[in-house]
Amino acid sequence: MADTATKIPHNVERPKTTGREKLMEFHLDRDAPIPSPEDVDMKTFDILDPELWRRDAHWDFFKWMRDNDPVHYTPDSFAGPYWSVTLYDDVRDVDIDHKRFSSSWEYGGITLGAPFDDFELPMFIAMDEPRHSEQRKTVQPAVAPNMLKEFEPLIRSRTQGLLDSLPVNEPFDWVDTVSIELTTMMLATLFDFPFEDRRKLTHWSDVATNPHNPDICPGGLDQWKQELMECLTTFMGIYQDRQSKPVKNDLMSLLAHGEKTKNMTPMELLGNVILLIVGGNDTTRNSMTASVHALNKWPDQFDKLKADPSLIPNMVSEVIRWQTPLAYMRRTALEDVELRGKTIKKGEQVAMWYVSANRDERFWDEDPYRLIIDRKQARNHISFGFGIHRCVGNRLAELQLRILWEELLERFEHIEVLEEPERNAHSFVKGYTWMPVILHPKK
Ligand code: HEM
Numbered sequence: 001m002a003d004t005a006t007k008i009p010h011n012v013e014r015p016k017t018t019g020r021e022k023l024m025e026f027h028l029d030r031d032a033p034i035p036s037p038e039d040v041d042m043k044t045f046d047i048l049d050p051e052l053w054r055r056d057a058h059w060d061f062f063k064w065m066r067d068n069d070p071v072h073y074t075p076d077s078f079a080g081p082y083w084s085v086t087l088y089d090d091v092r093d094v095d096i097d098h099k100r101f102s103s104s105w106e107y108g109g110i111t112l113g114a115p116f117d118d119f120e121l122p123m124f125i126a127m128d129e130p131r132h133s134e135q136r137k138t139v140q141p142a143v144a145p146n147m148l149k150e151f152e153p154l155i156r157s158r159t160q161g162l163l164d165s166l167p168v169n170e171p172f173d174w175v176d177t178v179s180i181e182l183t184t185m186m187l188a189t190l191f192d193f194p195f196e197d198r199r200k201l202t203h204w205s206d207v208a209t210n211p212h213n214p215d216i217c218p219g220g221l222d223q224w225k226q227e228l229m230e231c232l233t234t235f236m237g238i239y240q241d242r243q244s245k246p247v248k249n250d251l252m253s254l255l256a257h258g259e260k261t262k263n264m265t266p267m268e269l270l271g272n273v274i275l276l277i278v279g280g281n282d283t284t285r286n287s288m289t290a291s292v293h294a295l296n297k298w299p300d301q302f303d304k305l306k307a308d309p310s311l312i313p314n315m316v317s318e319v320i321r322w323q324t325p326l327a328y329m330r331r332t333a334l335e336d337v338e339l340r341g342k343t344i345k346k347g348e349q350v351a352m353w354y355v356s357a358n359r360d361e362r363f364w365d366e367d368p369y370r371l372i373i374d375r376k377q378a379r380n381h382i383s384f385g386f387g388i389h390r391c392v393g394n395r396l397a398e399l400q401l402r403i404l405w406e407e408l409l410e411r412f413e414h415i416e417v418l419e420e421p422e423r424n425a426h427s428f429v430k431g432y433t434w435m436p437v438i439l440h441p442k443k
Pocket of ligand 1: 095124125126136143275276279280281283284287320324325326329383384385386387388389390391392393394396397
C-alpha cells in the first residue's frame, strides 16, 4: 500500500461511520487486539462477532475449528445456539442434503437467528421443494445463456463508458464509483427498472441487509420496515404494469406472468424482489472490489495476468473463491443427523461456512490463503453453494467480472490500492464499504 498521508483528499476520506450494529453483540472491543483461538474458550467463543468480520480476523478461528472440531457447536450467541460446519466436503454434503436440512423461512430461513415475527419475507431461496423450484424456474430465463449473450455488448459498453469517465492519477473510492455503479446498472437492466432511479435499488439492498445498522437505518426497525414498504409499493406498481403487457424476459415481467408467481402476496413479492436485489448486488459488487484488492496484495499475480490476459476467466473464479462474498448459508435440521460423531438435533440451526470450506487445506492443493490466478481447482470453489439452491446468477456475475477486467487491462498499467479497505461488520455478507485507489493509465 502507498504512503497516503498526502495523497488522499477529503472526498475519499475513510468514512466516519460507527460500522457497528446496535442489536448485534460485540464481545470484542473496537480497537482491542484480537485474541488467538488458544487464548479464548472455543467452547463458548462466538464466530459471529461482527468485529471479527470488520477486521477480517476470523481466519484463525475457522482454522482451529477445521483442525480440532470441524462440526462445532456454539451454545449461545445473539442468533441463538448454532452449529458450524467448516470442512469443504461437509459443507458440500449438507448443502446437497436438502431433504434433511431445510432452507425454509418457516424455520428461520438462510441466515442465523430468528426471523421477525411480524414481518415475514418469503422468498424462494428460503423455501423448500416444490415451491422453491417452481419459483426458481420462473426467473431463470432472465439470466439464461441467450440473455447473457444479449447482455454482453451492453455490459461492455457501460463498463467502457464508466472506466473512461474515471479520474486518473487522482484518488477515488473504488467501491462506490465502480463496483456499486456497475452492479446497480446491471440490476436496473435485469428488472427493467427506470435507469435514472437505479441507486434506489442499491439503497434498498443496503437497507434490507442492515436492519440494525445505525449508519444505514438510524431510525431502527421502524425505518427499516417503512423503507421496505416503499420498495414494495414501487415494485407492486411495476408487477401490475407488467401483468397488463405481453411477457418479456426481465425479472418483473417473468414474475408477473409466471404460472406460480403471478398471484404472489405482497410480502412474497417483496421477499423475492429483495432476494434478487441483494443476490445480484452485494455479491458481485464485493467480488469486483476484491479483485482489485487481491491483485494489489499479490503483485506477482497481477504481472501474470498482464502477461497473459487469457487467464481472466480463471482469475475471476479464483477471486470469487478468495473473497467468498457470502460467508455462509444457514439450514435447519429436519431430523437428528450424525455428522463426524456429533448429533445435530432436529430443529437446530446449522451454518455451512463457505468461507472456511474455501480455505480447507484438505481440499485445496495449493495454499488456499493466497490468490493464485491460474489455480487448477479454482472453478471448484464453493462460493456459489451446491445443490438445488446453487446460485442462479453465477454466470452473470462471472460475465460482469470478466468484462471489467478485459476493459481494465486495455486501459491501466496499475490500479493502486492506497490504504487498507473498510469492511462490513457482518458475518453473512462479506465485503467492503470503502477502498481508495488511484489509476495509472497505460503509457
Ligand atoms: C443463491 C452466491 C451472484 C441471484 C446464491 C447462494 C449463494 C450465492 C451462496 C446460495 C446457494 C446455496 O444455498 O446452495 C453468489 C455469489 C455471487 C452471486 C458469490 C457473485 C459473485 C448473483 C447474481 C444474482 C444472484 C448476479 C442475480 C441475478 C441468486 C438467487 C439465488 C442465489 C436468485 C437463490 C437460488 C435458489 O434458491 O435456488 N447465490 N451469488 N446471485 N443467487 Fe447468487
